[in-house]
Amino acid sequence: MNRRTMGKAVLGLAGAAVALSVGMGAGMGSAFAQEKLKVGFVYVGPVSDHGYSYQHDQGRLAVEKALGDKVTTTFVENVPEGADAERVIEQLAASGHKLIFTTSFGFMNPTLKVAKRHPDVKFEHATGYKRAENVATYSGRFYEARTVVGAIAGKMTKSNIIGYIGSYPIPEVISGINAFTIALREQNPKAEVRVVWVNSWYDPGKEAEAAKALIDQGADVIVQHTDSPAPIQTAQERGLWSVGQSSDMTRFGPKSHLTAIVEDWNGYYVDRVKAVLDGTWKPIDTWGGISTGMVELAPYNPAIPADVVKLADQIKADIVSGKRHSFQGPVKDQSGKVVIPEGKHATDEQILKMDWYVEGVQGKVPK
Amino acid sequence: MNDLALIGPILAAMFAAATPLLFAALGELVVEKSGVLNLGVEGMMLVGAVCGFAVTVQTGSATAGFLVAALAGAATASLFAVLTLFLLANQVATGLALTLFGVGLSALIGQGFVGIPLDGLPKLYIPGLTDLPVVGQALFGQDIMVYLAVAAVPLVHLFLYRTRAGLVLRAVGENHTAAHALGYKVLRIRFLAVLFGGAMAGLGGAFLSMDYTPMWAENMTSGRGWIALALVVFATWKPARAMLGAWLFGGVTILQLHVQGLGIDVPSQLLSMLPYLATVLVLVLISRDVARIRLNAPACLGKLFHPDA
Numbered sequence: 090m091n092r093r094t095m096g097k098a099v100l101g102l103a104g105a106a107v108a109l110s111v112g113m114g115a116g117m118g119s120a121f122a123q124e125k126l127k128v129g130f131v132y133v134g135p136v137s138d139h140g141y142s143y144q145h146d147q148g149r150l151a152v153e154k155a156l157g158d159k160v161t162t163t164f165v166e167n168v169p170e171g172a173d174a175e176r177v178i179e180q181l182a183a184s185g186h187k188l189i190f191t192t193s194f195g196f197m198n199p200t201l202k203v204a205k206r207h208p209d210v211k212f213e214h215a216t217g218y219k220r221a222e223n224v225a226t227y228s229g230r231f232y233e234a235r236t237v238v239g240a241i242a243g244k245m246t247k248s249n250i251i252g253y254i255g256s257y258p259i260p261e262v263i264s265g266i267n268a269f270t271i272a273l274r275e276q277n278p279k280a281e282v283r284v285v286w287v288n289s290w291y292d293p294g295k296e297a298e299a300a301k302a303l304i305d306q307g308a309d310v311i312v313q314h315t316d317s318p319a320p321i322q323t324a325q326e327r328g329l330w331s332v333g334q335s336s337d338m339t340r341f342g343p344k345s346h347l348t349a350i351v352e353d354w355n356g357y358y359v360d361r362v363k364a365v366l367d368g369t370w371k372p373i374d375t376w377g378g379i380s381t382g383m384v385e386l387a388p389y390n391p392a393i394p395a396d397v398v399k400l401a402d403q404i405k406a407d408i409v410s411g412k413r414h415s416f417q418g419p420v421k422d423q424s425g426k427v428v429i430p431e432g433k434h435a436t437d438e439q440i441l442k443m444d445w446y447v448e449g450v451q452g453k454v455p456k
Numbered sequence: 457m458n459d460l461a462l463i464g465p466i467l468a469a470m471f472a473a474a475t476p477l478l479f480a481a482l483g484e485l486v487v488e489k490s491g492v493l494n495l496g497v498e499g500m501m502l503v504g505a506v507c508g509f510a511v512t513v514q515t516g517s518a519t520a521g522f523l524v525a526a527l528a529g530a531a532t533a534s535l536f537a538v539l540t541l542f543l544l545a546n547q548v549a550t551g552l553a554l555t556l557f558g559v560g561l562s563a564l565i566g567q568g569f570v571g572i573p574l575d576g577l578p579k580l581y582i583p584g585l586t587d588l589p590v591v592g593q594a595l596f597g598q599d600i601m602v603y604l605a606v607a608a609v610p611l612v613h614l615f616l617y618r619t620r621a622g623l624v625l626r627a628v629g630e631n632h633t634a635a636h637a638l639g640y641k642v643l644r645i646r647f648l649a650v651l652f653g654g655a656m657a658g659l660g661g662a663f664l665s666m667d668y669t670p671m672w673a674e675n676m677t678s679g680r681g682w683i684a685l686a687l688v689v690f691a692t693w694k695p696a697r698a699m700l701g702a703w704l705f706g707g708v709t710i711l712q713l714h715v716q717g718l719g720i721d722v723p724s725q726l727l728s729m730l731p732y733l734a735t736v737l738v739l740v741l742i743s744r745d746v747a748r749i750r751l752n753a754p755a756c757l758g759k760l761f762h763p764d765a
Contacts, residue, residue, distance in 0.1 A: 135674055137567055137674075138570065138673075139570060139571040252717065283718075283719065284716065284717075285716040285717050286728075287713075287728070288725060288728045291673065292678045293664075293669040293671065293673050293676050293678075294473075294476075294664060294668060294677075294678060294680070295678065295709075296669075297668065297669045298473060298709060298713055299713050301469050301710075302710060302713035302714045302716075302717050303713075303717050305462055305465035305466070305469070305714070306462065306714065306717045306718065317669070317673055318573070319669040319671070322573065322669060322670060322671065326576065340573050341573045341671065342573075451717075451718075452716065452718075452719030452720070452721065453719075455723045455725060456723065
């Protein structure tokens with residue numbers, strides 16, 4: 090479940106106006122030559138965030154590169170989740186866009202409303218769960234990458250305390266913490282995870298403060314499920330390890346950055362645009378993991394020993410081949426009760442609704 | 457791990473967290489003492505943050521960065537000053553507009569600077585003193601801006617209460633008509649005060665982007681400008697109390713993160729709220745004493761002045 094709410098209405102409006110005028114100009118020019126498919130993208134943040142929205146925009150650029158002779162693309166950035174979003178999506182639909190990607194959780198209801206009014210336009214909504222005749226949904230199994238990261242952290246920690254910075258206690262983040270912790274303790278049963286919630290997706294100051302607090306409490310690996318590179322900088326300053334989020338954050342802490350969980354939408358976006366061009370598009374739900382390329386790991390830090398790299402690659406390969414599941418039973422909760430029995434793994438529904446910690450995580454899930 | 461050993465690091469983090477608030481609050485305190493209410497602190501901080509960062513990236517000099525940040529903050533504030541002092545625009549509305557403007561302008565300037573890392577400022581290290589238990593890191597292991605912010609507190613106090621210029625500034629804030637009748641240039645004095653407030657807000661913002669989290673990100677002050685505004689009232693317009701308020705706010709912010717990390721069972725949403733709750737609580741306690749507020753609040757705060765009226 091995603092995504093942040095930023096009070097940037099003013100910017101959003103300005104961005105919308107500029108992006109739309111560019112998009113319409115391009116569309117009009119080409120309409121006479123050959124009817125090109127117009128594809129719209131709606132982002133919650135700025136494309137310059139080098140994180141979540143940036144990764145989506147990379148996907149848009151991949152579409153232009155692969156199918157530039159058949160499509161034109163338009164994007165609107167900094168769109169606040171809520172009433173403004175509906176207006177922006179409506180504008181895209183009304184101006185001839187036949188496929189629209191709305192890339193944040195909070196765009197779910199606005200997307201469905203606009204979709205109802207425009208049955209001839211196809212919509213793709215990221216990280217949501219409501220679909221319709223002309224609305225498909227898609228998301229990544231990011232927890233799979235956290236399994237790989239957990240194993241690396243288990244091998245790299247000396248203090249056996251891992252600091253984990255969470256954004257909001259929602260199932261996406263909690264399942265990430267659990268997948269990480271299971272893999273961590275498989276390598277290192279003595280290790281524990283301490284979680285600090287900052288109640289924000291993007292607040293560099295607060296994320297840095299959280300990282301400092303965790304480090305002062307003895308953590309020597311800092312993992313984050315927030316979007317700013319501030320925790321990486323803090324870990325680098327203290328000479329400790331860190332794991333990036335959304336995109337490769339190596340340059341913020343080359344000595345500290347072990348790897349990062351990277352979202353890669355390029356392949357998916359190109360496939361879906363092709364499907365519309367071919368007339369094979371269907372309103373399906375896609376939840377792709379490492380095997381689909383939607384979830385990736387940034388290049389490993391050269392300081393990670395070769396045997397740990399080998400272990401990480403093996404785990405990655407086993408996840409891709411289906412030999413391994415991030416929530417392979419037996420999985421115990423904090424009280425020691427077996428929640429996922431031996432021989433089974435968590436169902437998708439269990440993962441999508443996860444609201445409990447596995448054994449090894451300190452503290453309680455905030456309710 | 458011994459939890460008591462955390463006191464030192466918590467104190468050290470507290471002083472650093474308080475620094476941007478302290479800069480901005482001291483600046484706004486002087487502005488309000490001159491009788492002007494500038495709600496644009498957040499916007500001025502952001503402009504200072506992005507300009508300081510950009511200059512440091514281009515020149516490699518942090519000194520130049522902080523200087524430009526102060527100038528940029530003052531330049532942004534001068535917009536407010538022209539609108540409210542000379543064109544007699546409403547101060548509250550103009551201040552709010554200045555914040556919105558600062559958010560947008562800083563994002564625009566910062567477009568090319570997102571994703572560039574920067575080294576923070578070096579930390580002080582005095583052998584022996586910095587290694588002292590508990591207070592060593594907190595008192596002798598900070599960087600220069602943290603000390604400058606603290607040093608500014610007695611300076612602002614001395615200026616306001618021990619110099620003739622400070623007396624005139626306060627007189628303008630208390631009764632601009634009387635000050636005008638005595639021949640003081642009310643508008644010029646207020647203009648300079650607003651510029652000073654802008655420069656201090658710019659420094660506070662630059663501390664965030666150049667040192668605290670050395671990078672530029674849109675809206676990175678995340679509401680600290682508003683906290684600084686609240687601190688001025690909280691401090692009943694007294695510089696030393698503003699410092700205590702900033703420390704209190706910084707301390708509670710850091711403490712709640714530690715409480716979470718230690719796994720103490722308190723809802724994190726409530727903990728995130730704590731610093732704000734503490735501020736509101738103190739505001740309520742202070743406001744109970746109406747006489748004290750009246751005594752300390754500049755009587756002409758937020759009132760427009762026209763020399764010919």
